[in-house]
Amino acid sequence: MAASMLAEWIKSQQLRGPAAKGATTFHRNLEEALDVRRRGHGLYALKKSLWRNGAAVDFNSSDALSLGASGRLRAEFNKELERYPDLPPGPTSSRIMDGNYEYLEMVEEEIARFHEAETALFLGSGYDANVAVFCAIPRPGDAILYDELIHASAHDGIQQSQVACRIPFHHNDVEAFRDALESIVHSQPLIRQGKRCVIVAVESVYSMDGDICPLQDLIDAVKEIMPVGSTQFYVDEAHATGVLGPRGGGLVHELGVEKEVAIRLHTFGKALASTGAVVLGSKTVKSALINFARGIIFTTAPGFPTVAAVRSAYTLMATGQTMQAQETIQVVVRYFFEAIASNPTWQEAENHGILSVPLSYNWKQKPFVSHIVPICTRPQYSYWLVFHLAFRKLSTYPLEYPVIPKGQSRVRLTFHSHNTKEQIDELISAICNWAQEMMEIELGQGEINRIPKAARQVYSLMNSDNMIE
Numbered sequence: 001m002a003a004s005m006l007a008e009w010i011k012s013q014q015l016r017g018p019a020a021k022g023a024t025t026f027h028r029n030l031e032e033a034l035d036v037r038r039r040g041h042g043l044y045a046l047k048k049s050l051w052r053n054g055a056a057v058d059f060n061s062s063d064a065l066s067l068g069a070s071g072r073l074r075a076e077f078n079k080e081l082e083r084y085p086d087l088p089p090g091p092t093s094s095r096i097m098d099g100n101y102e103y104l105e106m107v108e109e110e111i112a113r114f115h116e117a118e119t120a121l122f123l124g125s126g127y128d129a130n131v132a133v134f135c136a137i138p139r140p141g142d143a144i145l146y147d148e149l150i151h152a153s154a155h156d157g158i159q160q161s162q163v164a165c166r167i168p169f170h171h172n173d174v175e176a177f178r179d180a181l182e183s184i185v186h187s188q189p190l191i192r193q194g195k196r197c198v199i200v201a202v203e204s205v206y207s208m209d210g211d212i213c214p215l216q217d218l219i220d221a222v223k224e225i226m227p228v229g230s231t232q233f234y235v236d237e238a239h240a241t242g243v244l245g246p247r248g249g250g251l252v253h254e255l256g257v258e259k260e261v262a263i264r265l266h267t268f269g270k271a272l273a274s275t276g277a278v279v280l281g282s283k284t285v286k287s288a289l290i291n292f293a294r295g296i297i298f299t300t301a302p303g304f305p306t307v308a309a310v311r312s313a314y315t316l317m318a319t320g321q322t323m324q325a326q327e328t329i330q331v332v333v334r335y336f337f338e339a340i341a342s343n344p345t346w347q348e349a350e351n352h353g354i355l356s357v358p359l360s361y362n363w364k365q366k367p368f369v370s371h372i373v374p375i376c377t378r379p380q381y382s383y384w385l386v387f388h389l390a391f392r393k394l395s396t397y398p399l400e401y402p403v404i405p406k407g408q409s410r411v412r413l414t415f416h417s418h419n420t421k422e423q424i425d426e427l428i429s430a431i432c433n434w435a436q437e438m439m440e441i442e443l444g445q446g447e448i449n450r451i452p453k454a455a456r457q458v459y460s461l462m463n464s465d466n467m468i469e
């Protein structure tokens with residue numbers, strides 16, 4: 001199963017431009033553009049999920065609280081559907097026309113209360129929400145100061161914003177943040193005079209690095225440097241929602257800085273195992289979004305089943321039914337850090353520069369560890385490690401450019417409250433087994449020019465099944 005799925009994936013990376021010579025100009029041009037992706041083995045293909053088919057253990061999905069895997073959300077959702085048998089699935093109109101409905105407003109109010117925010121606005125996805133916020137909220141003459149590793153959707157929104165300047169700062173680096181903020185103050189007189197604003201965009205938990213924003217330090221730096229009120233924070237809590245803070249309320253809630261953060265984004269496609277997102281903020285922020293965000297004005301309002309699934313997840317969180325899962329994630333990830341560091345092969349591979357887990361350094365001192373743990377390796381090795389793990393029935397995800405910066409390569413592990421100690425032991429054993437093989441290859445032991453066993457198996461399957469066209 002794993003082998004054929006991997007072989008399908010490799011097959012999708014084979015260049016098609018040359019074969020498309022007889023095709024129409026329209027299709028040939030598209031295939032040539034896709035070939036650019038294929039050349040870097042970066043073509044996205046809609047492949048079947050290994051763990052969904054029961055062929056592997058899930059170290060891949062964002063179902064951190066196991067709300068999806070356990071069936072708990074589905075059970076709560078079924079009850080919610082039964083409570084409202086007459087609500088139609090779709091609102092048949094945009095929110096600003098007559099697509100607004102009582103149930104949606106009620107759920108928004110509940111979510112706002114849960115996170116101790118003035119208002120909540122429900123959107124179709126986190127992507128839409130990020131674009132909406134950056135298009136609607138910053139005014140001409142404002143500046144956006146953002147962590148260089150914020151999500152692609154925030155980058156897309158920032159590009160479309162009307163601000164005077166967009167300044168990235170080095171990831172999670174408070175000193176770099178200070179310097180960037182001071183340089184904005186010096187270069188922008190209207191901001192210096194308190195007539196225009198700086199909007200600071202960060203994430204609670206970074207999706208590709210799994211590290212946590214030093215939000216309190218950034219807030220303190222702003223208080224020292226800027227006139228009151230002219231710098232406002234926007235915190236994307238996508239990967240903190242449900243996982244971090246009291247009952248999963250997020251990092252802002254955990255730090256008790258609700259009043260210092262103008263806008264928060266909570267998305268529901270990750271630990272809440274649903275879809276959609278809310279933007280939390282003041283009534284003014286909500287009104288600005290409804291009036292200025294084209295992605296809200298010109299789209300159908302979120303439908304009842306989507307909102308009902310999210311309400312079900314919030315019912316589980318608000319009644320404390322996800323707290324145990326939150327704690328278990330901490331135990332699971334800490335066990336992984338401890339066990340992998342004590343494996344002798346791991347230490348050797350780390351010294352050799354083949355693998356590292358930056359998040360595992362000083363984990364004992366951290367009050368909270370995230371469920372996202374990247375394993376860093378050499379460029380392109382991520383695929384070979386993912387193949388190797390798939391053959392051991394472990395589903396993980398390779399990260400290469402353009403998803404992460406050029407020259408880096410990682411395998412992203414996502415831990416869940418349902419991951420057992422045995423599964424983690426198996427994961428560590430498989431990783432170290434692969435690392436041993438790679439060290440032997442790099443040291444030139446055994447056959448010359450050999451590639452790892454798992455990759456060989458995939459390539460030979462492609463050939464034997466006549467999969468190469």
Ligand SMILES: Cc1ncc(COP(=O)(O)O)c(C=O)c1O
Nearest residue numbers: 125126127151207236238267269
């Ligand atoms: C930090 C962050 N923000 C926003 C999004 C987009 O959320 P959604 O999947 O709901 O569109 C993601 C999804 O990957 C994310 O990781």
